[in-house]
Each structure stands twice: as C-alpha cells, then as structure tokens.
Amino acid sequence: MATNLLSIKQRFGIIGRSVPLDHALNTAVRVAPTDLTVLISGESGVGKEVFSKIIHSLSPRKHNNFIAVNCGAIPEGTINSELFGHEKGAFTGATSTRKGYFETVDGGTIFLDEIGEMPLETQTFLLRVLEQGEFIKVGGDSVQKTDVRVVAATNADLLDKVKRGKFREDLYYRLSTVPIDVPALRERPEDIYLLFRKFSSDIAEKYRSTPIVLDDSAQRILIDYAWPGNIRELKNVAEQMSVLSTERNISAIDIEKYLPNLRKRNLPILASSVEKETESFREREILYKLLFDMKSDLNDLKTLVFELISNNDLRVPEGNQLKQLNKYRSIPEELGYTGDKEFTAQPFETPRKSQPIIIESNGNTNDGYRNVEEVEESLSIEDMEKELITKALRKHRSRRKDAASELGISERTLYRKIKHYHIQE
Numbered sequence: 001m002a003t004n005l006l007s008i009k010q011r012f013g014i015i016g017r018s019v020p021l022d023h024a025l026n027t028a029v030r031v032a033p034t035d036l037t038v039l040i041s042g043e044s045g046v047g048k049e050v051f052s053k054i055i056h057s058l059s060p061r062k063h064n065n066f067i068a069v070n071c072g073a074i075p076e077g078t079i080n081s082e083l084f085g086h087e088k089g090a091f092t093g094a095t096s097t098r099k100g101y102f103e104t105v106d107g108g109t110i111f112l113d114e115i116g117e118m119p120l121e122t123q124t125f126l127l128r129v130l131e132q133g134e135f136i137k138v139g140g141d142s143v144q145k146t147d148v149r150v151v152a153a154t155n156a157d158l159l160d161k162v163k164r165g166k167f168r169e170d171l172y173y174r175l176s177t178v179p180i181d182v183p184a185l186r187e188r189p190e191d192i193y194l195l196f197r198k199f200s201s202d203i204a205e206k207y208r209s210t211p212i213v214l215d216d217s218a219q220r221i222l223i224d225y226a227w228p229g230n231i232r233e234l235k236n237v238a239e240q241m242s243v244l245s246t247e248r249n250i251s252a253i254d255i256e257k258y259l260p261n262l263r264k265r266n267l268p269i270l271a272s273s274v275e276k277e278t279e280s281f282r283e284r285e286i287l288y289k290l291l292f293d294m295k296s297d298l299n300d301l302k303t304l305v306f307e308l309i310s311n312n313d314l315r316v317p318e319g320n321q322l323k324q325l326n327k328y329r330s331i332p333e334e335l336g337y338t339g340d341k342e343f344t345a346q347p348f349e350t351p352r353k354s355q356p357i358i359i360e361s362n363g364n365t366n367d368g369y370r371n372v373e374e375v376e377e378s379l380s381i382e383d384m385e386k387e388l389i390t391k392a393l394r395k396h397r398s399r400r401k402d403a404a405s406e407l408g409i410s411e412r413t414l415y416r417k418i419k420h421y422h423i424q425e
Contacts, residue, residue, distance in 0.1 A: 004029065012050055012057075015195050018188035024051065024180050031178045032058035037130060039115075039175045040153040042182030045232030048153040051180060052111040055151055064108035067101055072117035079122050081138050090139020102135055102146045109149045115175065116156040116167060126150075127171045150175070185227040185234060193219050195231060199238035210248050212241055217252035286409050290384050386421040389414070398425040 005025055008014070014025070031038055032055045040048045049068055056066045074082050081090075085100030101110055112118070118126070129135050130150060134143050152175045161167035185192060196214070204211040214222065227233055245254060389407065396402035404414040418425070 008054065012054055014047075014050065015198050016188055016191035017194075018183065018191050020181075020183035020187055021191065024182050025054070027178070027180050028054050029058060031055065031180075033060065035059075035149055037149070037175055037177045038151045038180060039158075039178070040151065040180045040182060041158075042153075042155065043184045043228075043230055044155045045230035046182045046184060047231055048155075048182055049111065049113065051182060052109070052151040052153065056109040056111075056149075059109070059149070061108050061149060065105045066109045066111070067105050068111040068113060069101060070113045072114035076119045079119060080125065083122065084125060084135045084137055085140075086138035087140045090137075094139065097137075100135075100137065102129060102148050103144065105148055106146050107148075109151060112150060112152045114154065114156075115152040116154045116158055116161055120166075120168065123168045123171050127168065127174060130171075130174050185230040186225075189223045192223050192227070192234065195234055196222060196238050199235045200242050203239050203242040207243075209242070212245060212248050212250050214250045214255075215252075218250050218255050221252050221255055286385065286388075286407055286413075287381065289408060290381060290388060293388065294384055382421075385417070386423065389417055389421065390423055393418075393423065393425055 005022060008025060008029065009016075014021075028038075028051050038052075038055060040051050042048050052068065053066070056062060069083070071079065080086075081094075081098065081100065083100050083102055085098050085103055086094050088094055088097045112126075125135060129146065129148070133147060134145050136143055158167050158172050158176075162169045162172055185195075193214070197211075200211045203209075222234075229236070241250060241255070247254060389403070392403040392406045393400070396406065400411050400414055400418075404411045407414065417423075
C-alpha cells in the first residue's frame, strides 16, 4: 500500500509524508472502485478537488466525463438550470432547451464543491438524484434517468447547518456515505517546508531564476505559522518571495520584512486554564455582590443610628467613629456635623470586626437606653458570603440550581463553597 500511495502522490503532484495526509489518501484509494457517494471535508485551500480527481481516475468511470461545479459560485436562481437543465420557455431568456450537468456527465463523476452553499430547494432535487437516479428539467414534466457518481466537498460544518435548518439532514447522511477529512496544513508541519521548496522550484524553473533557500530560523517561522489559507496561501507566499526578494538566501528577518504576519501563531489554550479563569471571574463577581450588599446594610445601619440620635435627643460624640461613617454617607447638618455632603468611594480594609459605635445619652436613663451602648457587626467577607449563600439556599428550599442563579455563580462554584463553609442545607 505504501508503494501504491507513493505512485499516486507522484502522479497527482501531492507533496507530503504526514500520517493524516496518508490516511485521507488511503481512504480515497479504497473507495474509488465503488459507486459510493463521498463527502470530502476540509478547510479552504487544502486541495479537496485533487482528492475528487483521484477518486474519479481510479474508478471504473475514469474514461467518462468529470466535471467540477462550485455550488457557491452559481446564483440561486440559475443553479437548478445549471445542474438539471431547462426546457425552452421555462423562464425569461430560456430561448432553447438546455442540458444540465447531470445529463451531460451521465456515466461519469460530478464534483460538487462548497455543497453547504446549495439552496434548500436544489438540495431536494439532488436528494432525488442520489436516491433514485432521476431528475426533472426546469419547466419540464418528464422524468429523466442519469447514472452519475457524486463527490461533494465542504469547508463548512454541515452538521451545524443541519441544526440551524440550512441543510437537509437526510441529504447530509446520503452524501457522507464515505467521509474523507483532508488535514489542514498546520496539522502536517513536516510537509510545510517540502511544499515550499516545491513551489519555489517551480517558479524558479518557470522564470529561469535561482530558487530561494531558507535558513533554519526562516524555516522555523514557516512551520510555526498557522496557515489559515493552507496550501493555497503557502504557494502564494513562495511565489511572492521568489519574485520580490533580491536575495536568494532568505532569513527570518527577510520573511518578516515581506510578510510580517507570519509570526502570528494560533496556539491552543488548555481547557483547564479557561475553566480556572472562568471560576476566578465568578468568584470576583460574587465578591462584588457581597461588597455592594454590605454597603447597603451599612447605609441602613447608619440611617437607623441617625434616627435614634435625632429622635431620642442623644449626644453625638466627637470621635473617629462618626468621621469614619462620613466616608461612605453624608451626615445631616441638623445633627451638628458639617462634613462632606456627597458620598465618595474610599478604599478600606475589612477587619474581622468593625470598631464599635458608641451612643451616649444626655444623662436621662428613664427612656430605656443605657448610658453607653456598643453596637458591633461582623464585616468578615467570608461570614457575609456564608450568610448570603445560606439565605439563598433557604429562599429556594435547597435547590442549588436556583440558588446559584440567584447568586450569579455556577452550581459547581456553589457546591464548592457549601462544602468549604460546611453549610447544612
């Protein structure tokens, strides 16, 4: 089989020795003698049409016609006529009867590129051809038979199109009887420099010049580049450098001078890193929520203190406690304090326990107030977080999904915090 693949590569001008490429070629060789429908998938520029020609050339239909049709390049209003033909007078401009591709290529192979761009109406006609081998011309009323092998290709995710109602599910499974996945150039890094040398040699032979040569650093840049345009882009780069470069020995600096985007790399991100970053963001989110709730509670507490002071004719002590409150809320002038009126956010440290607020009476203890009373409140973020989680669970009757939604965190984060704080549900 290795010898057979080597001869096929030489015959069709395929450069490469990577395992994914050999696997795709081996599948094409094995399916070629049959009449099964083949779906070739791969990014733009990987050479899907070459695989269709290999399948046709190695099949019993090799002496019959082969035609490649780009479904994305034919307007929606004329694609049915192009594929199946039309009768005279079928539409404006149809001055004569015309044969379609499925009629002219009878007995051969038709390659339908960019099959994902085919209109839904045309997909219905194509499905009938694949299942029953018959079609009707546009404007006609008689059924015609055809014996055509269909090889389709796509650079789009057809299953995603099926989910979005853009492609027929039954047609997808009818086309993908034998799927062939042509690897992207970045998936076969060992072939990149081989292809570059081939393209640069071809352009040098065509214009009778000396082929360009890359040093080690330049080769490394080529291999590290993502090549979104795949082989088509690589060939374009080789031709540009062969024509534009005055030097025949190319370094990394020369490549960057002509093609600065070559250093862009698409490196994969570990899923665990993404998950950790997401969890960190959610924890910050719940922390911000706790801080805002804490500020609201403090404002309510200060309002209560001010009402107690004003309604019970209490004396406000001159100390740091009141000044500290003023950092977050203005104090009415009628209470005898003339500080800043507007709230200004100040950085602060959250102690385990806040400093006590001392309220002194003017000597009258018959009103039910003690001469000195200390009001303390725990401002620990962990305590507040635990309390908030407990309230959410109690509110939603231990339904973690609803509680997590209320808190703005994931169920996984909620479960971890319940376990951390030993919260009884």
